[in-house]
Amino acid sequence: MEPESIYRIENLRKEYNARVVVDIERLNIRAGEILAIVGPSGAGKSTLLRLLNFLEVPTTGQIVYRDYVFDSQAPLDIRRQVTTVFQRPVLLRASVQENVAYGLRLRGERMDERVGDMLARVGLASLARVSATKLSGGEMQRVALARALVIAPTVLLLDEPTANLDPYNVGLIEEIVREQNRTRGTTVVLVTHNVFQAKRLAHRVGLMLAGCLIEVNTASAFFDSPADPRTAAFVRGEMVY
Amino acid sequence: MDEITHGFFQAIHLILSADPALFEIVWLSLRVSGIALLLSTTLGVPMGAALGLARVWARGLITAFLYTGMGLPPVVVGLFVYLMLSRSGPFGALGWLFTPSAMIVAQVIIAFPLVAGLTMAAVQGVDAALRMQVRSLGATRWQELWAVLREARIGVVAAIVAGFGGIISEVGAVMLVGGNIEGKTRVLTTAIVLNTRTGEFALAIALGVILLALAFVANIAMLRLQGRS
Ligand SMILES: Nc1ncnc2c1ncn2[C@@H]1O[C@H](COP(=O)(O)OP(=O)(O)OP(=O)(O)O)[C@@H](O)[C@H]1O
Numbered sequence: 106m107e108p109e110s111i112y113r114i115e116n117l118r119k120e121y122n123a124r125v126v127v128d129i130e131r132l133n134i135r136a137g138e139i140l141a142i143v144g145p146s147g148a149g150k151s152t153l154l155r156l157l158n159f160l161e162v163p164t165t166g167q168i169v170y171r172d173y174v175f176d177s178q179a180p181l182d183i184r185r186q187v188t189t190v191f192q193r194p195v196l197l198r199a200s201v202q203e204n205v206a207y208g209l210r211l212r213g214e215r216m217d218e219r220v221g222d223m224l225a226r227v228g229l230a231s232l233a234r235v236s237a238t239k240l241s242g243g244e245m246q247r248v249a250l251a252r253a254l255v256i257a258p259t260v261l262l263l264d265e266p267t268a269n270l271d272p273y274n275v276g277l278i279e280e281i282v283r284e285q286n287r288t289r290g291t292t293v294v295l296v297t298h299n300v301f302q303a304k305r306l307a308h309r310v311g312l313m314l315a316g317c318l319i320e321v322n323t324a325s326a327f328f329d330s331p332a333d334p335r336t337a338a339f340v341r342g343e344m345v346y
Numbered sequence: 347m348d349e350i351t352h353g354f355f356q357a358i359h360l361i362l363s364a365d366p367a368l369f370e371i372v373w374l375s376l377r378v379s380g381i382a383l384l385l386s387t388t389l390g391v392p393m394g395a396a397l398g399l400a401r402v403w404a405r406g407l408i409t410a411f412l413y414t415g416m417g418l419p420p421v422v423v424g425l426f427v428y429l430m431l432s433r434s435g436p437f438g439a440l441g442w443l444f445t446p447s448a449m450i451v452a453q454v455i456i457a458f459p460l461v462a463g464l465t466m467a468a469v470q471g472v473d474a475a476l477r478m479q480v481r482s483l484g485a486t487r488w489q490e491l492w493a494v495l496r497e498a499r500i501g502v503v504a505a506i507v508a509g510f511g512g513i514i515s516e517v518g519a520v521m522l523v524g525g526n527i528e529g530k531t532r533v534l535t536t537a538i539v540l541n542t543r544t545g546e547f548a549l550a551i552a553l554g555v556i557l558l559a560l561a562f563v564a565n566i567a568m569l570r571l572q573g574r575s
């Protein structure tokens with residue numbers, strides 16, 4: 106039996122000023138999977154995540170999320186099931202704990218022990234009351250992750266979530282993502298430059314080149330017996346265009 | 347020199363004795379400029395924010411008007427409002443000329459472009475990625491707007507302060523449309539002009555000191571607002 110798809114994408118194209126940035130014929134994202142998207146800089150990975158988060162409207166083609174066919178304005182209850190940790194985290198001019206509580210506040214909920222728990226989980230409990238503008242890059246990234254996780258999203262989109270982190274914190278974040286996926290069934294789409302991270306975390310991996318998904322395969326097949334020679338070259342660390 | 351020192355001590359005496367005539371002038375100044383600022387803020391902040399955020403039709407043209415408005419000479423505004431409200435003018439029937447209402451109208455015209463224009467600049471200065479981030483966390487349109495205004499709050503408060511500074515210290519327009527009528531439309535600035543001309547330096551200095559103090563207190567209050575997170 107085919108596993109249930111949470112996203113079904115068909116002939117999805119996104120252009121900026123008539124330049125094609127994303128061009129995906131077909132992609133099904135399965136409910137509860139960790140899908141990693143790898144690819145060189147400028148391939149369109151971040152743009153794909155913005156489309157999946159309903160933050161951008163496709164130029165042509167279709168994104169279906171569960172039963173909802175995305176047209177320019179996604180309803181709030183749909184939008185609130187999906188959230189992104191962006192490549193460059195943006196924090197509000199407020200304390201760390203206010204930042205983490207922000208998604209809850211938007212939903213009319215109070216800051217409660219979930220915020221403290223989540224901060225402890227990303228190793229930032231001691232910084233709860235510090236102004237978020239004073240954090241280091243790696244700390245900001247962890248605050249952004251905690252802020253996304255605290256609202257218990259159905260789909261978590263991660264854009265290079267460990268780019269600024271030291272090896273210890275990379276391991277910590279990967280474990281949190283893995284656990285979130287395993288215990289809550291959160292669907293994760295992880296964009297990363299790091300093929301080893303994709304290998305460690307993902308159930309399936311896709312290679313994106315110049316807006317196109319060249320190959321989407323199970324992690325083991327992607328790394329051990331790729332169908333496309335460009336995948337093999339990318340996995341070996343050769344530049345691919 | 348003697349006159350100034352003498353005037354200064356008399357000024358302190360007037361302030362400390364809470365002279366009723368003085369008090370009336372201060373109170374009218376605060377009322378007129380306060381109401382004008384309130385109106386300019388309720389109109390100017392949302393409009394500035396909308397201009398800064400949305401793809402508004404003819405934004406360039408509106409912006410040019412706003413920036414021109416920020417530099418309007420108050421006395422020209424006074425002339426314009428005077429003509430509008432004079433008995434033969436289009437709004438003459440309101441009977442507002444030489445009343446506090448006319449002064450409020452003139453001050454709104456002076457303060458509104460300042461508040462709207464500087465708010466727009468502040469809002470445009472907010473990282474575009476912040477809006478994306480806030481939306482991604484599930485913000486509605488209004489919550490997004492509110493988040494941007496909060497991030498821009500230092501600039502927005504500066505816009506309001508600039509509006510207040512522009513009108514509390516302004517003399518040309520209120521003189522023209524208010525007429526500096528004792529007990530009715532005499533405010534701090536017009537009273538200073540009058541008392542200086544008639545040689546009543548003590549009163550003029552007292553009024554000047556109060557005007558400075560008011561501006562100072564108002565700015566402190568707004569700075570505190572700025573700092574609050
Ligand atoms: N808002 C935009 N307007 C115009 N062009 C854009 C916009 N966003 C992205 N692009 C262009 O689309 C292309 C893909 O960008 P995208 O950020 O999706 O790449 P990426 O795969 O995430 O790259 P990286 O790995 O460097 O983050 C780039 O050439 C970029 O310049």
Ligand SMILES: [Mg+2]
Nearest residue numbers: 150151192264
């Ligand atoms: Mg990117």
